[in-house]
Amino acid sequence: MRTLSECQEIINQAFLEMNLPEEPANLFDPLRYVLRLGGKRIRPSLVLMACNVFSETIEDAIYPALAMEVFHNFTLVHDDIMDNALLRRGRPTVHTKWNRNTGILSGDAMVIKSFELLTHVSQGFMPELLALFCRTALKVCEGQQYDMDFETRKEISLDEYLKMIELKTSALIAASLKTGAVIGGAGKNDAEHLYEFGRNVGIAFQIQDDYLDLYADPLIFGKNIGNDIVANKKTILFALATQTAQGKVKRELMHWLESKEFNRIEKINAVKAIYDKLGIREQIIRYIKHYHETGVSHLKRIAVSESQKDELLKVSDFLLVRNE
Amino acid sequence: MRTLSECQEIINQAFLEMNLPEEPANLFDPLRYVLRLGGKRIRPSLVLMACNVFSETIEDAIYPALAMEVFHNFTLVHDDIMDNALLRRGRPTVHTKWNRNTGILSGDAMVIKSFELLTHVSQGFMPELLALFCRTALKVCEGQQYDMDFETRKEISLDEYLKMIELKTSALIAASLKTGAVIGGAGKNDAEHLYEFGRNVGIAFQIQDDYLDLYADPLIFGKNIGNDIVANKKTILFALATQTAQGKVKRELMHWLESKEFNRIEKINAVKAIYDKLGIREQIIRYIKHYHETGVSHLKRIAVSESQKDELLKVSDFLLVRNE
Numbered sequence: 202m203r204t205l206s207e208c209q210e211i212i213n214q215a216f217l218e219m220n221l222p223e224e225p226a227n228l229f230d231p232l233r234y235v236l237r238l239g240g241k242r243i244r245p246s247l248v249l250m251a252c253n254v255f256s257e258t259i260e261d262a263i264y265p266a267l268a269m270e271v272f273h274n275f276t277l278v279h280d281d282i283m284d285n286a287l288l289r290r291g292r293p294t295v296h297t298k299w300n301r302n303t304g305i306l307s308g309d310a311m312v313i314k315s316f317e318l319l320t321h322v323s324q325g326f327m328p329e330l331l332a333l334f335c336r337t338a339l340k341v342c343e344g345q346q347y348d349m350d351f352e353t354r355k356e357i358s359l360d361e362y363l364k365m366i367e368l369k370t371s372a373l374i375a376a377s378l379k380t381g382a383v384i385g386g387a388g389k390n391d392a393e394h395l396y397e398f399g400r401n402v403g404i405a406f407q408i409q410d411d412y413l414d415l416y417a418d419p420l421i422f423g424k425n426i427g428n429d430i431v432a433n434k435k436t437i438l439f440a441l442a443t444q445t446a447q448g449k450v451k452r453e454l455m456h457w458l459e460s461k462e463f464n465r466i467e468k469i470n471a472v473k474a475i476y477d478k479l480g481i482r483e484q485i486i487r488y489i490k491h492y493h494e495t496g497v498s499h500l501k502r503i504a505v506s507e508s509q510k511d512e513l514l515k516v517s518d519f520l521l522v523r524n525e
Numbered sequence: 526m527r528t529l530s531e532c533q534e535i536i537n538q539a540f541l542e543m544n545l546p547e548e549p550a551n552l553f554d555p556l557r558y559v560l561r562l563g564g565k566r567i568r569p570s571l572v573l574m575a576c577n578v579f580s581e582t583i584e585d586a587i588y589p590a591l592a593m594e595v596f597h598n599f600t601l602v603h604d605d606i607m608d609n610a611l612l613r614r615g616r617p618t619v620h621t622k623w624n625r626n627t628g629i630l631s632g633d634a635m636v637i638k639s640f641e642l643l644t645h646v647s648q649g650f651m652p653e654l655l656a657l658f659c660r661t662a663l664k665v666c667e668g669q670q671y672d673m674d675f676e677t678r679k680e681i682s683l684d685e686y687l688k689m690i691e692l693k694t695s696a697l698i699a700a701s702l703k704t705g706a707v708i709g710g711a712g713k714n715d716a717e718h719l720y721e722f723g724r725n726v727g728i729a730f731q732i733q734d735d736y737l738d739l740y741a742d743p744l745i746f747g748k749n750i751g752n753d754i755v756a757n758k759k760t761i762l763f764a765l766a767t768q769t770a771q772g773k774v775k776r777e778l779m780h781w782l783e784s785k786e787f788n789r790i791e792k793i794n795a796v797k798a799i800y801d802k803l804g805i806r807e808q809i810i811r812y813i814k815h816y817h818e819t820g821v822s823h824l825k826r827i828a829v830s831e832s833q834k835d836e837l838l839k840v841s842d843f844l845l846v847r848n849e
Contacts, residue, residue, distance in 0.1 A: 228670040316659055
């Protein structure tokens with residue numbers, strides 16, 4: 202079975218060999234730039250690994266794998282414009298390095314390119330995989346829209362949060378796994394179990410991302426702690442806290458959320474203390490564990506030998522114990 | 526044979542019946558808004574009419590026809606952001622009515638939706654039509670990029686202009702016709718002739734668009750004359766004039782192109798007088814005629830009875846004699 206790092210290598214190599222037109226340079230240079238910024242190549246690697254669970258050869262899964270990564274990178278380019286983000290993976294974002302219009306248009310070219318890459322699957326799989334990809338791509342847009350809608354909201358419920366991250370993050374991870382499974386020749390049930398594995402692990406992964414923003418070891422995490430609190434970002438911590446807090450604690454929480462002028466460290470410490478009172482950290486660890494275990498239970502139910510699932514199991518463990 | 530207006534009616538009806546999710550409203554309301562702004566529905570009607578040339582039933586062509594129109598409208602939404610356009614079809618543009626981020630994201634949802642609509646073709650046609658659609662969609666982005674690149678250029682050649690409009694405008698018209706032809710069961714040669722019909726008529730149509738900006742009867746045209754001259758827009762008039770002018774005339778032209786402060790009417794009249802000296806108007810009429818006739822010659826070579834081509838012939842005449 203191919204390991205994650207073997208699959209990452211295959212993907213990086215395939216991107217190096219991918220032909221993109223030279224002209225117009227202002228359209229295709231940003232594509233080359235973004236696709237060579239790196240990243241962990243999780244989604245395309247999952248396509249290959251899922252295929253590999255059911256098939257020794259994984260060559261047919263390479264183009265669809267690239268499709269997932271190009272689509273994912275398209276969302277990053279456009280999200281960075283919407284969020285006015287200056288940096289991505291430590292380098293200038295496309296709209297910063299070029300300009301906003303170039304970011305919009307080269308993002309458009311990327312989403313089209315992702316569909317083009319997907320059309321390299323064999324004709325028999327095409328209707329199913331295209332329908333899945335379209336449905337998933339639209340979900341990602343819906344998730345981004347909910348995320349933007351949340352910015353102007355005072356409170357969000359846990360259910361709203363979970364729906365948003367399922368759309369924005371975990372749908373594409375799940376679809377990557379299912380796409381690989383279908384190409385590898387998985388039966389309907391097995392493909393669905395891999396989808397559910399990805400959907401649940403994807404949710405756990407995103408919850409962990411929120412968790413780490415506050416509770417990670419800053420030396421390992423490599424960035425400041427508490428940015429989400431400073432920005433009132435609608436994370437699962439935020440959702441659980443606004444939903445759980447009552448009386449005086451709730452008023453104190455809302456005071457901090459509504460403050461326009463505050464000391465950064467003071468706000469982080471105050472909100473963190475409220476989270477502690479409410480037992481948010483423990484709740485979140487339970488949620489991560491729950492979704493992780495649910496995901497793995499789907500992996501276990503796939504009708505192949507355990508050794509064939511080992512590498513995927515390792516990926517989910519790798520994704521979910523990064524910093525503890 | 527269905528007429529253009531019958532096809533337009535079918536398309537408008539299909540859009541009314543098209544199911545779009547209600548939520549998130551900020552994502553899908555702009556889609557509904559744009560798709561109900563109207564427009565001439567030329568591209569989807571051409572899909573249906575091209576299908577009708579080869580087949581009595583055109584039902585299978587409706588979804589792909591909608592795909593072309595949704596894609597076209599996606600390009601309008603994103604182009605309007607890039608051009609800072611306030612109005613589209615006399616109504617506020619999406620980014621004006623909502624905001625820039627909504628314009629970006631709902632445009633993204635539209636391009637995905639266009640692919641989703643296209644996947645409703647029968648499996649046998651899917652690889653060919655998807656490949657054509659991807660290639661065409663990328664061309665449209667390339668054309669838009671060249672158009673933006675031209676904004677900072679002092680001169681452009683006729684060839685550069687023709688390449689740009691072929692990518693930005695006529696590729697989608699040509700692909701609409703070919704898509705309909707393929708679904709209608711056309712042979713390879715006939716489908717290619719319809720493509721070439723559309724490609725040439727599309728070029729003629731865009732050249733005419735440039736022509737009308739200066740030479741149309743303002744009462745019929747419904748907007749001010751000479752906007753392109755005021756904005757130094759890189760039209761075919763601009764390309765021919767900068768390419769043809771020499772000596773004193775060239776210096777006079779460049780003076781007007783480089784002026785930062787000028788009287789609008791004075792600039793229009795001065796540049797128009799230069800165009801007259803250079804015989805630009807007559808040249809352009811010849812180009813329109815040339816591309817129109819080349820397009821029609823391809824229509825004539827299609828191996829069906831003349832009466833089956835009549836409605837498409839009428840469309841090309843309708844598109845190309847609007848204002849003379």
